[in-house]
Amino acid sequence: MSANVLMVQGCTSDAGKSTLVAALCRWLYRRGVDVAPFKPQNMALNAAVTADGGEIGRAQAVQAQACGLAPHTDFNPVLLKPQSDTGAQVILHGRVAATLDAVAYHDYKRVAREAVMASHARLVARHRVVMVEGAGSPAEINLRANDIANMGYAEAVDCPVILIADIDRGGVFAHLVGTLALLSETERARVAGFVINRFRGDLALLQPGLDWLVRETGKPVLGVLPYLHGLRLEAEDALPREQAAKPQARLRVVVPALPRISNHTDFDALAAHPQVELRFLGPGEAMPACDLVILPGSKSTRADLGWLRAQGWDAAIARHLRYGGRLLGICGGFQMLGHALRDPDGRDGAPGHGEGLGWLDMHTTFAAGKQLRTTHGRMRLADVAVRGYEIHCGVSEGAALQRPFAILEEGRHDGAISADGQVIGTYLHGVFDAPEALAALLRWAGLADAQPLDLEALREQTLERLADMVEAHLDTAALSGLLDLPLPSPRNMTPHA
Known part of the structure; x- marks a missing residue:
């Protein structure tokens, strides 16, 4: 042997x-x-x-x-x-x-x-x-x-x-x-x-x-x-077994568990934070009152958006925003926030055109070639360092991108922030992993005095x-x-x- x-x-x-x-x-x-x-x-x-x-x-x-x-x-x-x-x-x-x-x-x-x-x-x-x-x-x-x-x-x-x-x-x-x-x-x-x-x-x-x-x-x-x-420890694929309630939590975060959810390890820092209660929302569940809704990445963005609508969660998100809540979209979730999802060649599923949620003035077209890179830069929400990685095949365009979430290396813009500051979208996976970026995003979501947390140190x-x-x-x-x-x-x- x-x-x-x-x-x-x-x-x-x-x-x-x-x-x-x-x-x-x-x-x-x-x-x-x-x-x-x-x-x-x-x-x-x-x-x-x-x-x-x-x-x-x-x-x-x-x-x-x-x-x-x-x-x-x-x-x-x-x-x-x-x-x-x-x-x-x-x-x-x-x-x-x-x-x-x-x-x-x-x-x-x-x-x-x-x-x-x-x-x-x-x-x-x-x-x-x-x-x-x-x-x-x-x-x-x-x-x-x-x-x-x-x-x-x-x-x-x-x-x-x-x-x-x-x-x-x-x-x-x-x-x-x-x-x-x-x-x-x-x-x-x-x-x-x-x-x-x-x-x-x-x-x-x-x-x-x-x-x-x-x-x-x-x-x-x-x-x-x-x-x-x-x-x-980052999971291979299955969603976390344990979602224990945290009596001391002061920020409530909800993530729809989409059928083709990808890279849910993006939320490991939130799950580990003592002041944050993170909940993955399954099919048939009503969206509870919360401070922040996060639309995660997806391997089939248009199909998962259709599933989200079938659950009635699009209306629940609209109500959440009317009451002053925050909304963040990551990768596929970011693409859902625009007006349209265009897939003429069937890169994301069956060829076709779908309507987005319309919370950001932009549209996404799925095309050949996948963006694969690790990157870093500065977050415009607060002038702090941000790092992460990109895995996506869609290209987003529109006026919303003139208010980017971050300025990355070589001057590239990433994501968008709505004019009222309630909605953010980004292509960056791992956006919560850096301690400074995590603290800034938690402040934006409503946790003004978030305790520091270093996910990399926790992994070690x-x-x-x-x-x-x-x-x-x-x-x-x-x-x-x-x-x-x-x-x-x-x-x-x-x-x-």
């Missing part, structure tokens, strides 16, 4: 693969190991712009941070961005390669596999360890042919696999044993052990089950990870917390053996086997 490649696969989606890979990456980085993350194929609408000018899944950008590396397209060579229930935009090495339905993509996997193996070869050549994250579950029978996301990749590169399962969902032993049963003999042989995630309670009560699992499968349990509250604290978790709860000796590394200093060397 490859001495420097280790793969984490999950029994289900959201089992904790992304978090465990980030944790192992930071644990290795702290030991001075040259480690890089890798996810062969990702399906996500949360994307990050890379140092080499492409886009990858946001989780891989966080894992790169855990390794002390800048994001690179080799960390996620195949990214699928769903545009409907049956079709997705295919990103290869950071660039749009095709838009395919599920059947067509199955035939396209040969091309995707070449991209995966090319990135794998480069990473193995450059780094001492490559920590790999699988996608979904390896036991999806209908997706086994030409697999590049899980065991198909692991078999091709001959690497060991850790299987992680989420006990908080229930049925953890059935998940683990059932997944093994659906693998081939060679695939089962490369499963080096199990990790059980999100455990709450007394481990002594779980021990009989762990002992049974080892006897039943012949595989060791490499550790049981506790349920960690308050993790500040989270990564350190995850590395501590590895040392406290996993069999680090066994992990080091799988990677052909020297044994770590003993802290918790007791395996559950």
Whole structure:
């Protein structure tokens, strides 16, 4: 087996693969190991712009941070961005390669596999360890042919696999044993052990089950990870599990959870702020009284705008503004704020023309070519630094842009501010991440004395917390053996086997 490649696969989606890979990456980085993350194929609408000018899944950008590396397209060579229930935009090495339905993509996997193996070869050549994250579950029978996301990749590169399962969902032993049963003999042989995630309670009560699992499968349990509250780690795609009320909150923010919402990690700083109560509004819910409504990014802007109208939220937003509330649109949400959305070539969905919400005097035309860049500048709302990244294919024009939200590097204008100051639009993702920009936007929304918050520092604290978790709860000796590394200093060397 490859001495420097280790793969984490999950029994289900959201089992904790992304978090465990980030944790192992930071644990290795702290030991001075040259480690890089890798996810062969990702399906996500949360994307990050890379140092080499492409886009990858946001989780891989966080894992790169855990390794002390800048994001690179080799960390996620195949990214699928769903545009409907049956079709997705295919990103290869950071660039749009095709838009395919599920059947067509199955035939396209040969091309995707070449991209995966090319990135794998480069990473193995450059780094001492490559920590790999699988996608979904390896036991999806209908997706086994030409697999590049899980065991198909692991078999091709001959690497060991850790299987992680989420006990908080229930049925953890059935998940683990059932997944093994659906693998081939060679695939089962490369499963080096199990990790059980999100455990709450007394481990002594779980021990009989762990002992049974080892006897039943012949595989060791490499550790049981506790349920960690308050993790500040960017999600791969799913909206946050927890939206706890904050009694001390003084600013209420509502974000419609659009069907194709993208880059909802834009709101991580708001979720973390002790004075802000952030709520994602689902279908069928009435829009509550709030201080700020944010229209998020979207992979299908016109379709999501139609869905928002069908919920009656356009009228609710109009009422919100009449009572003095604030409205912010980011990327696709910014495009919705104009008078019209024009898509003559079907870049955003079916070709056609749609009416916008009309809160900014502008229109957007979807055209070939996607804007992909990281950038920085000064916010005109308040003269403070702002930074972020752009991922969009629409071009906006109109009088509203004469009152830009920000002046970016090289003098480029971004976004718009309405004449009355109630409505703002911007193409910048991550606009809340810089402490000064966050404070200025919170003041605009009505929180005059916002407490300072540094999201980047919180992310670093989270990564350190995850590395501590590895040392406290996993069999680090066994992990080091799988990677052909020297044994770590003993802290918790007791395996559950």
